[in-house]
Amino acid sequence: MASVKKVTVLGAGLMGHGIAQVAAQSAGYEVSLLDVKQEFLDRGTSMVKESLAKFVSKGMLTQEGAENILARIHPTTDLETAIAGSQLVIEAATEDPGLKLDLYRRVSEYLDADAVLASNTSSISITLLGSATKNPENVIGMHFFNPPQLMPLIEIIRGAKTSDKTVTVIRDVAASMKKQTVLCKKDSPGFIVNRILVPALNEAALLVDEGVADPEDIDKAITLGLNWPMGPLKLLDYVGLDTALNISEVFMEEFQDGKYRPSPLIKQMVRAGMLGRKSGKGFYEWGSASGTRPKA
Numbered sequence: 001m002a003s004v005k006k007v008t009v010l011g012a013g014l015m016g017h018g019i020a021q022v023a024a025q026s027a028g029y030e031v032s033l034l035d036v037k038q039e040f041l042d043r044g045t046s047m048v049k050e051s052l053a054k055f056v057s058k059g060m061l062t063q064e065g066a067e068n069i070l071a072r073i074h075p076t077t078d079l080e081t082a083i084a085g086s087q088l089v090i091e092a093a094t095e096d097p098g099l100k101l102d103l104y105r106r107v108s109e110y111l112d113a114d115a116v117l118a119s120n121t122s123s124i125s126i127t128l129l130g131s132a133t134k135n136p137e138n139v140i141g142m143h144f145f146n147p148p149q150l151m152p153l154i155e156i157i158r159g160a161k162t163s164d165k166t167v168t169v170i171r172d173v174a175a176s177m178k179k180q181t182v183l184c185k186k187d188s189p190g191f192i193v194n195r196i197l198v199p200a201l202n203e204a205a206l207l208v209d210e211g212v213a214d215p216e217d218i219d220k221a222i223t224l225g226l227n228w229p230m231g232p233l234k235l236l237d238y239v240g241l242d243t244a245l246n247i248s249e250v251f252m253e254e255f256q257d258g259k260y261r262p263s264p265l266i267k268q269m270v271r272a273g274m275l276g277r278k279s280g281k282g283f284y285e286w287g288s289a290s291g292t293r294p295k296a
């Protein structure tokens, strides 16, 4: 397998723009950034510029350095152009299995036989994504955390057919991006972090629903008692109650185990459009940046 020099990132959204920036900034790769419309590429590029400006204002980067990083990111809407000459494709497209499978089939047409195709998916099976390609041994999970520019961890996930060589490539690339890695040896829903986190968040919502404690006290208990940087209900508001519900439903479906049943309160809040920070209201009101609890 050729060493990685050019990386392609598929999807210029919340995660894709950040992954492209990390690849160009921390690792110095040439990066092709693909999205389906020019306006999405423009939005992604603006987000990269804003993030680089913060690094410059904090004295962590010079203006010239920021310009050089930006010059290494090449936006395009053409899949063939994006993939040509790439040793690694990192897919960060919309979390929709049908959309991703179609994309993997098309990517596989253009991809070099020994290039690696890594997915940033949070919940879709790596084995399933690999099955849509000609070389499933080169398909792997590479799960970044939000925001990729700042979060130090990447979960690496083996699909059923992922080769050792592919794992080594991703370990090396992650190291070049100055990230720590953990290996998920099996392709299992939620990998490590979400498998532990999402049931914990769900349990916090169950405590509210059962009237055991008020949200402020649950969050206070977990921040002070477990030293979490924020309580589980505030974190649910950040993650989005709809996203947490989707993941719980995937767990229920995949594991067929009632312990993953989503909290009825979360379901009800999602139906009411109380999705957390992004909708302005969840367990907290989000008119202000840090969130406050509505007065009873």
Ligand SMILES: NC(=O)c1ccc[n+]([C@@H]2O[C@H](COP(=O)([O-])OP(=O)(O)OC[C@H]3O[C@@H](n4cnc5c(N)ncnc54)[C@H](O)[C@@H]3O)[C@@H](O)[C@H]2O)c1
Pocket (backbone or CB within 6 Å): 010, 011, 012, 013, 014, 015, 016, 034, 035, 036, 037, 040, 091, 092, 093, 094, 095, 099, 103, 120, 121, 122, 123, 143, 144, 145, 146
């Ligand atoms: N948001 C998070 O906190 C987070 C964290 C870790 C992993 N993820 C995963 O990252 C992936 C992307 O999530 P996001 O939050 O960035 O979503 P997003 O909606 O912000 O961005 C997705 C982008 O993919 C683009 N896209 C759709 N179809 C495409 C195609 N065929 N080719 C190229 N681009 C295409 C969309 O236009 C959009 O710009 C998902 O798989 C998600 O599960 C998200």
